[in-house]
Amino acid sequence: EVQLVESGGGLVQPGGSLRLSCAASGFTFDNYAMHWVRQAPGKGLEWVSGISWNSGSIAYADSVRGRFTISRDNAKNSLYLQMNSLRPEDTAFYYCAKHIHRLGQYYFDSWGQGALVTVSS
């Protein structure tokens, strides 16, 4: 059974930093790209960032480019999101998601339970 468990969320002041982690199990982690998707309280889903299986390809949403850094450690079956220069509008649940790329299809077949990041003074 695929399991994705996020950690590292919490309360941080505007301009501060936070690092999220996602521990993966139940599948061959280094065979899959991984992504972060966020959801502000009461709002819809927003894609944040993605990283290929070997870290060779990385993409960011315009709203976080230059402030967030995605990375992975395949030896530890872990995905990370380093968040710097945080803003109140970054307040959201952050979900780790396993990516499927097959025959031109790109989607997420498994999700973690989410980590809440609150940016407030």
Added chain:
Amino acid sequence: SYVLTQPPSVSVAPGQAASITCGGNNIRSKSVHWYQQRPGQAPVLVVYDDTDRPSGIPERFSGSNSGNTATLTISRVEAGDEADYYCQVWHSTTDHYVFGTGTRVTVL
């Protein structure tokens, strides 16, 4: 950027069918995927590649994609289907993933 538009809400009586639309420019040229998110829970994939269902998803969930509109249909709606539903595509021009605005399905 590419925009996906969904109706904010759909209400349906138990046992009836619910249709949730996802509008986007020439969306039929893209693969559309659908997620269910029950209150307080993480999203769950219910339809991928327009019409396919992951294992464990009931046959009551079906999808279609034509012209500028993709549709998720839930047949014989049950109380447990009450949730928010999101469509999603990959926008190749920007290599970004786009989610629809979301539709709350209420079972009367």
